[in-house]
Amino acid sequence: QVQLVESGGGLVQAGGSLRLSCAASGRTFSNYAMGWFRQAPGKEREFIAAVDGGGSSTYYVDSVKGRFTISRDNAKNTMYLSMNSLKPEDTAIYYCAAKIGYLYYTRANKYNYWGQGTQVTVSS
Numbered sequence: 256q257v258q259l260v261e262s263g264g265g266l267v268q269a270g271g272s273l274r275l276s277c278a279a280s281g282r283t284f285s286n287y288a289m290g291w292f293r294q295a296p297g298k299e300r301e302f303i304a305a306v307d308g309g310g311s312s313t314y315y316v317d318s319v320k321g322r323f324t325i326s327r328d329n330a331k332n333t334m335y336l337s338m339n340s341l342k343p344e345d346t347a348i349y350y351c352a353a354k355i356g357y358l359y360y361t362r363a364n365k366y367n368y369w370g371q372g373t374q375v376t377v378s379s
Contacts, residue, residue: 257281257353257368264349264373267341271377275336277351277370284332285309288359290366291325291336293347293375300350304336305359314359319345341377348372 263275277289290305304315304325313325322341327334334351352366360366 257287259351259353259368259370261349261351261370261373264375266376266378269341269343269377269379271341272337272339273341273375274338275349275351275373275375277334277336279332279334279353284327285329286355286357287353287368288356289325289327289334290352290354290359290361291334292350292352292363293345294350294372295344295347298347300363302361302363303349305361306334307359308357312359314361316361338375341375343377343379345375346377347375349375 258280260278285308291303292300294300306313306325310327324337350372351370353368354366
């Protein structure tokens with residue numbers, strides 16, 4: 256069992272930056288690929304970014320490429336999402352997720368554990 260807790264969300268103006276953290280407890284963190292997802296009001300949960308168990312391979316949805324950076328520190332059992340040049344359309348609840356196994360996927364149903372989410376609001 257893995258417990259995930261997100262933090263770092265908040266209110267920011269368009270063009271600003273935030274860094275989200277996802278702290279994991281439980282099993283060996285490096286045994287899990289990790290992902291970030293978000294869900295805006297009235298919309299389905301969407302994939303944003305993922306990183307493999309070692310942190311060497313990452314993948315981003317096109318809408319955040321060049322603006323968001325996913326990373327992890329396995330020694331600290333923590334994953335991060337650095338978000339720059341934020342836009343109002345980035346407003347959503349952001350969730351981190353863990354998938355058993357080293358390789359990541361972009362589909363939400365491949366992930367085994369989820370955090371409770373953290374709200375990110377970008378004002379125009």
